[in-house]
Amino acid sequence: MPVRWARPARRMAWMGATAAGVYAYDRYYQASSLTRTIRTLTATALIIADYKWNFQPDKADRISQLHTRVAQRILDVCEQNGGLYIKFGQAVALYSTVLPPQYNSIFKVLYDRAPEVSFAEIDRVIRREFGRSPDELFETFDRTPLASASVAQVHRARLKQSPLGGRPGPWVAVKVQKPAIAQQMEWDLAVLQLVVWALERAFDLPMAWSLEYSMRHIRQEVDFVNEAHNAELADSLLAQDPTLRQTVYIPKVHWQFTCPTVMTAEWIDGQSLTNLDAAQLPPYCKPAALMNAIVSLFASQIFVNGFVHCDPHPGNILLRPHPGNPRRFQVVLIDHGLYVRETDEFRQQNCQLWKALFLMDTGAIRDICQAWGVGDADLLASLTLLRPFSSRQPTGLLHHGSQVSQRALYEMQLAIKARARDFLTNTDQFPKAFIFVGRNMNMVRALNKAMGSPINRVNVMANYAARGLGTNWQAWSQHSHSKLLGAQWGDLSLGAWLHRPRQSLATALNWLRFLVRSRVSYYTFQLSLWALSVHFYLHRTWEAFQRYFTVREVGNFEQVMEDSAARAFEQQFGYTMDTSLLEA
Known part of the structure; x- marks a missing residue:
């Protein structure tokens, strides 16, 4: 190689090796937090530039395409980053009433089933928290998750029978936090603050005023001990209403298998309301009675006791025959991570x-x-x-x-x-x-x-x-x-x-x-x-x-x-x- 090319070649080699090293460290030790941050900030800069350049009176005929392009760019970032970004995207979708129509149609896909993590990763989380594998802790543990969300997935398991013998232990739902969430959360929240600050300055809209409050609740939502306490408090408040306590049920927590990243609760055999309409309801449940129970439950939380479940989408509401009377129904409320305490x-x-x-x-x-x-x-x-x-x-x-x-x-x-x-x-x-x-x-x-x-x-x-x-x-x-x-x-x-x-x-x-x-x-x-x-x-x-x-x-x-x-x-x-x- 000619001498004049040697120094630039060495410099390029060092730069390439450094970039590869940083990428490997970020991917395997920081759960790709740096990569996700760069992707987010790049998209934010492009969005601001796109709106500043193209949201103009002389380009009014292309505003619809502008909204579609920006919404798709945000969706791509949320899907590629995963984790808490799915929740960020769902928040955008929820308030799409005040956004252009293009946002609603594009963001609906974020409510679909989130990607699963492998059983090996779930095994590592449980071993780290309890010192034993799922097979050692439980009589049986289903390796295939029954549900997967943005920050956790749920597996069905069975507790071991009592040392004194007798019947096998009850079935339980084991909610395990995806291992990357703990590493990514503070990075993601810091980046969210920066993005909101930039958008607020760029578009002169009040956006950051509720950010600290929302971030505090996001942190609480990924703490499963907090979720378990929420479930028990909601259950105790429910018990004070003589009507609702007959038609609504909250699964009991198994504290011996609960920690900040794992929550174990009573397993409930019930139908999710996700894909259930009025015509598909079982004969023991009429639509009016079901909706009266659901609306009354949340109205009671909002107006009477001030402790409000803030994620009541159909997947978090189950329907089952009442254990005491199979001719009646019972609503089962799950996923108690996101609550607010009203003053x-x-x-x-x-x-x-x-x-x-x-x-x-x-x-x-x-x-x-x-x-x-x-x-x-x-x-x-x-x-x-x-x-x-x-x-x-x-x-x-x-x-x-x-x-x-x-x-x-x-x-x-x-x-x-x-x-x-x-x-x-x-x-x-x-x-x-x-x-x-x-x-x-x-x-x-x-x-x-x-x-x-x-x-x-x-x-x-x-x-x-x-x-x-x-x-x-x-x-x-x-x-x-x-x-x-x-x-x-x-x-x-x-x-x-x-x-x-x-x-x-x-x-x-x-x-x-x-x-x-x-x-x-x-x-x-x-x-x-x-x-x-x-x-x-x-x-x-x-x-x-x-x-x-x-x-x-x-x-x-x-x-x-x-x-x-x-x-x-x-x-x-x-x-x-x-x-x-x-x-x-």
Whole structure:
């Protein structure tokens, strides 16, 4: 080799060897964390550049292709990186209601079964945690997983029989964390922070305000000891409800085989609701009874006890015959990794918000929005009820059915961005739990729709909101947020009447006004629910009539509310919303 080429060749060889060494170290000792980080940051830079360069008025006719291209790039990163990135992508898919339609259609694949890891890797995790192999710990251990998710997979096993002899041990579900998750998690969360920071700066949208809260719950979700404690607390709260404890069951934890990366719980023979619709339900279970149990369960968590399961997708809900009466059904709730603990203040305010929405009490809605740092009361109401709500006449850019030019479409998307940016006036005041509570409600709404909307979900939720306010009539008065009751109403004792009759008369009139207002408020609320029930049953009757006499399908009640939301959205922005975006 000529001398002049020797030095560059050596330099290239050193660079190649260094790159190969770094790659090997990253892959075999860091679970490819560096590679995944580079892939993510590269994609982020390309996405920012793509939108900055191509989201322009003179390129409005190519905006749809731009959204498709960016959504596909994000999906590719999530699928190639796997692990927590699957959860990140699912979060994007869940909130695709505020994103262009292209995101929804592309991101749906992230809800499919996640890749499995080999039994050898599962064996290593169990040996590391318990000092013995699965075959030594259990009587039998199925090597093929029954379910695989983004961070863990589940195997069926059987406990060993008691040393005293007797029957074989019970069957259990062993949830094992995929070994790369522990190494990747902090890398991934740090990269997520950097990506969100970059996107927030690039597009002038509030994105980072809830990041710390979400990251804390992600860390809790991958700690299986925390999940086991969540399951037991949820079970103890469930036991306090005499109705729900008969129709809902939470599997018992086997603590001797539970640690931060392995959780062992009672095995339940049941049918997942993932691919089960109303026509496929077993004869012991009617759709209305099933959905009433499910909606009541989560409404009770949201409005009464404040400990909320935030991942109630159909795969985490099983159906089985009731062990005590096979002619009845029982709902089994699994996967307790993601819960939020509502503060009592937020829970009460949320109950008050639901009450105010049904009473059209704009003053109370405005007060709650101010307390939460929300600048758009109508949007908050729509997100709460998951149906359109407006306290004013629509002022849309275009009328329904108008032809939309490409330039107008561009301007509409800018208007949507502006409304999203202005939704929160003070991000520090907004209750972060609302994000996860909304996730729960959206998934339950989607399940009710999939079952044909056999119940009026909104009514069930509203009744639990009323229950969450408690028996104190002050919560139903117009002064429920004030201190009038204790501070100004004074003393109604006999001595007060004798010494201060005029003041006591004023106090008595205050009490009378309070009694009247609170009862009127309560019964107006109940009348609103009754009117909604009438609407629901009239729609069900019309739906049945169309199906049996005209062989024509009419959308179920959830679909009707979705269509109404789409029309309201179009009136506000002139932009036709794809109602499939509301699917969880």
